[in-house]
């Protein structure tokens with residue numbers, strides 16, 4: 001089977017500091033893959049490189065049969081690879097509705113109104129607050145908005161970078177339920193999370209990135225079932 005996202009030998013960094021040292025990673029259609037690793041391991045850098053937000057030094061990225069190595073982020077979005085970045089990054093001075101509408105700026109523009117309605121159905125709070133400035137929404141509401149804005153582009157693969165960061169335990173539960181529902185609806189998801197236990201519960205496969213290299217790839221059960229791996233990489 002050809003992977004939906006196929007990353008081979010990805011290398012890169014900042015200035016002269018190498019952060020990714022030849023990473024291979026695949027996500028299949030409809031699959032949920034957890035990308036784990038300690039702070040500074042290179043997870044966000046990998047996401048940025050895959051999405052054309054940071055140049056790679058070497059390696060290849062193929063997505064949905066297309067070579068996206070070194071592609072401009074506009075073309076990455078057009079292809080259906082959508083990222084919800086770490087820290088939400090909503091446009092604080094735009095309304096909730098305007099933030100949503102910007103999600104379909106490059107892709108699925110003709111279905112914008114219908115997709116806004118879909119998002120209001122999934123996230124009723126966003127309908128209630130559609131005229132409110134996004135920057136005045138609570139942290140949890142902003143995270144919902146960031147995900148909804150990503151979904152507005154009708155992703156084929158959604159990369160979620162730390163979606164549960166800073167949320168209360170109840171909202172974390174809701175967030176993981178939502179992510180599972182998205183995957184069950186056929187969306188492929190690459191999930192970057194510090195919340196290791198819950199990520200592995202819902203993931204089909206997992207990767208552990210340490211110091212810019214993949215140290216484990218396989219089934220969540222293999223990772224959790226090995227005392228050595230758990231202790232070495234998960235702190236569990």
Ligand SMILES: Nc1ncnc2c1ncn2[C@@H]1O[C@H](COP(=O)(O)OP(=O)(O)OP(=O)(O)O)[C@@H](O)[C@H]1O
Nearest residue numbers: 014015019037038039040041042043044045046086
């Ligand atoms: N813009 C930048 N300029 C210079 N160094 C950077 C930049 N962004 C990240 N780095 C460095 O690259 C390394 C990897 O950072 P990255 O954010 O990819 O890690 P991460 O695995 O996502 O970590 P975390 O879980 O803490 O978010 C870190 O050492 C970081 O300091």
